[in-house]
Amino acid sequence: MDRVPILKIGEILLISIQVDLEDQTAIQLQEDIADRIVSTGAHGVVIDITALDIVDSFVGRMLSSIASISRVLDAETVVVGMRPAVAITLVELGLSLDGVRTALDVDRGMRILAEASAQRGVRVHADDEDAATEAAP
Amino acid sequence: MALDALLKSHEDRLIERWTAGAVGSLRGRLTEPELRRQIDEIYSALLIALASGTFSLNAEASTELRAVLEDISRSRARSGFSPSETAVSMLSLKDALLETVDLGSVDRAGLADLIELTRVVDQLALLTFEIYAHAREELIGEQAEQLLELSTPVVKLWEGVVAVPLVGTLDSARAQVVMEKLLQTLVDTGSAYAIIDITGVPAVDTEVAQHILKTVVAARLMGAECVISGIRPQIAQTIVALGIEFGDIATKATLADALVHALRVSGVEMVRKRS
Numbered sequence: 001m002d003r004v005p006i007l008k009i010g011e012i013l014l015i016s017i018q019v020d021l022e023d024q025t026a027i028q029l030q031e032d033i034a035d036r037i038v039s040t041g042a043h044g045v046v047i048d049i050t051a052l053d054i055v056d057s058f059v060g061r062m063l064s065s066i067a068s069i070s071r072v073l074d075a076e077t078v079v080v081g082m083r084p085a086v087a088i089t090l091v092e093l094g095l096s097l098d099g100v101r102t103a104l105d106v107d108r109g110m111r112i113l114a115e116a117s118a119q120r121g122v123r124v125h126a127d128d129e130d131a132a133t134e135a136a137p
Numbered sequence: 138m139a140l141d142a143l144l145k146s147h148e149d150r151l152i153e154r155w156t157a158g159a160v161g162s163l164r165g166r167l168t169e170p171e172l173r174r175q176i177d178e179i180y181s182a183l184l185i186a187l188a189s190g191t192f193s194l195n196a197e198a199s200t201e202l203r204a205v206l207e208d209i210s211r212s213r214a215r216s217g218f219s220p221s222e223t224a225v226s227m228l229s230l231k232d233a234l235l236e237t238v239d240l241g242s243v244d245r246a247g248l249a250d251l252i253e254l255t256r257v258v259d260q261l262a263l264l265t266f267e268i269y270a271h272a273r274e275e276l277i278g279e280q281a282e283q284l285l286e287l288s289t290p291v292v293k294l295w296e297g298v299v300a301v302p303l304v305g306t307l308d309s310a311r312a313q314v315v316m317e318k319l320l321q322t323l324v325d326t327g328s329a330y331a332i333i334d335i336t337g338v339p340a341v342d343t344e345v346a347q348h349i350l351k352t353v354v355a356a357r358l359m360g361a362e363c364v365i366s367g368i369r370p371q372i373a374q375t376i377v378a379l380g381i382e383f384g385d386i387a388t389k390a391t392l393a394d395a396l397v398h399a400l401r402v403s404g405v406e407m408v409r410k411r412s
Contacts, residue, residue, distance in 0.1 A: 080360060084320030087355035096354050103360035104327055 004029045006036050012113055013037065013075075014106070016048040026062045033066055037073045043120070044113035045070050048106050050081030060095040067100040076116050077101065080109035140257070141187040143250050144180075147237045152180060154236055158229030162222055172226070178205050179227075183261075192257050194264060203264070210265040214272035223269045227262040231255050289315050291322040298330045298399045299323065300392065302367075304337030312348035316355060323361045330399040331356055334392045336367030346381040353386050362402070364388070366395035 002025050007014040013036055015029070033045060047063065049055065055063075067077040080103045082090075090097065103109035144151065156173050163172065182202035189198050206227075213223040238251060289311065294300050301319050305311075319331055333349060335341065353363040366389040368376070376383075389395040400407065 078360075079358075082359045084317060084324060084355070084359065087320055087358040088316060090358055091351045091355045097358060101360075102358055104323065104329060108329065108360065 003032070006032055008036070008040055008042065009110075011042055011117060012044040012046055012110060013040070013042045014046050014048070016051070016106075018051045020052070020054060021059050021062075023058055026059055030062055030066055030069065034069050034073065037070060037075050043075050043117050044110075045075050045077045046106060046109045046113065047077065047079050048081050048109075049079060049086070050083070050105075052086060053083070055082075055086045055090060057093050057095060060090055060093065060097060063100055064095075064097055067097075071099070076113055078103050078109040078112055080104065080106050140192065140250060140254050141184050143238075143247075143254060144184060144187070148180075150237050151230075151233050152176060154233035155180075155230050158232050159226040162225045162229070163218070166218070175209050176226070179209070183257075187257070192253075194260055202261070206261060206265050207268050210268040211272045214269045215276065220266060220269055224262045224266050227258065227265050231258045234258075285311060285314055289318055291318050293322075293326060293328070294332070294396055295400060295405070297326075297328045297403055298332065298396065299326060299328045300332040300334055300396075302334045302337060302392075305339070307338055307345045307348055309344075309348070312345075312352070316348075316352045319352060320355060320359060323356060323359060329361050330403055331361055331363045332392065332395045332399060333363055333365050334367040334395070335365065335372070336369070336392070338367075338372075341372050341375055341381075343379055343381060346376065346379070346383075350383070350386075362387075362399075364395040364398055366390070366392045 002019055002022075004015060004017055004019075004021075004025065007016075013033065015033065017029075019025070021029075036042065037045070045066070047066070052059075063079055067079075070077045078101045079097070082102065101112060103112055152173075156169065156176050159176065160167070160169050160172050179202070182205045186192060186196070186199040186202045189196070193199065194203065209226070210223055234251065234254060238247075243251065289301065289303075291299055291301050299319070299322050301315060303315065307315070319333075322328070323331060333352065335349070338345065349365065353365070356363045364387045365383065368388055368390060387395075387398060389398055397407070
């Protein structure tokens with residue numbers, strides 16, 4: 001069975017899907033991503049589907065559920081490089097991939113994640129201060 | 138007497154009358170020598186077709202005749218002649234025939250030949266008409282395709298901002314073309330913002346709204362954001378009356394507003410130079 005490689009770049013996991021996804025491969029990928037997010041502590045996932053000619057409803061749902069799983073594990077998911085034909089098919093199927101962020105290419109996807117993590121960085125800092133002030137007295 | 142012999146016995150007078158009859162109905166749009174040449178062609182092809190004794194449009198002997206008629210009818214259709222003007226160049230052979238042959242002196246067999254010949258002419262006229270109609274249909278098809286291409290330009294307004302000014306009624310076929318073209322342009326130019334301007338769309342019903350919404354959702358899936366602009370007051374009222382929900386899609390009254398919105402969201406700031 002084919003396995004889709006997961007690359008780690010800084011705080012981000014990069015998954016570039018180069019083969020047509022079979023159901024088994026897709027399920028395996030979903031598990032692998034969850035494992036890697038936990039083991040690496042990544043805060044962002046970029047899924048590049050530039051090479052995919054066909055996205056069926058199963059793969060569409062998988063993308064949605066990967067996004068949901070990652071969010072539970074505190075990582076943001078961005079799907080990048082969707083082809084026009086694929087986007088049209090998904091719309092016709094009635095799948096709008098709610099809750100999944102999208103970008104035109106990997107570059108923009110990484111930028112979105114960088115901005116998101118910068119915001120989170122500020123928020124975490126503020127939370128810490130709040131926690132510190134609450135803890136002090 | 139065979140049919141081709143009947144034609145040949147009056148050849149010169151027949152062609153002359155035929156040309157005269159046909160040229161009158163064309164109102165000078167085709168010069169007489171030109172028409173004469175076409176009629177000569179039809180005439181010689183007709184002789185070949187009739188030479189075998191029995192006439193059939195689908196026979197091997199009629200191949201040249203069919204080709205000649207196809208050429209002529211097609212060129213007539215393309216240069217804007219009316220259907221009757223096209224058919225009459227064939228039908229005037231019948232008049233010429235009746236004028237040329239001395240009806241008083243023909244015997245029974247001659248009359249039968251004459252009737253047979255007019256029947257052949259009718260078949261040929263029908264064929265010209267059919268080819269004419271077919272050529273016109275092709276023409277209409279080509280024009281519809283060109284119109285589709287013409288009416289859906291995607292223009293780049295700014296680095297990363299493209300716009301589609303929609304003009305005319307938006308049906309499913311056009312909506313599909315617009316969607317494909319817009320999405321492809323997003324990929325080609327790497328634009329993250331698209332403006333769909335519906336100033337030129339005469340009416341927005343639920344179907345049109347559905348098409349626009351689909352385009353917006355598809356663009357979102359690819360990572361681009363759409364703004365809808367050019368909503369006229371009347372259309373805004375229709376949209377509300379129909380209960381169409383644009384959800385969280387940004388809508389603006391004018392293309393200018395939409396451009397400013399897209400620029401602001403993408404982080405571009407515009408400052409007027411102080412004079």
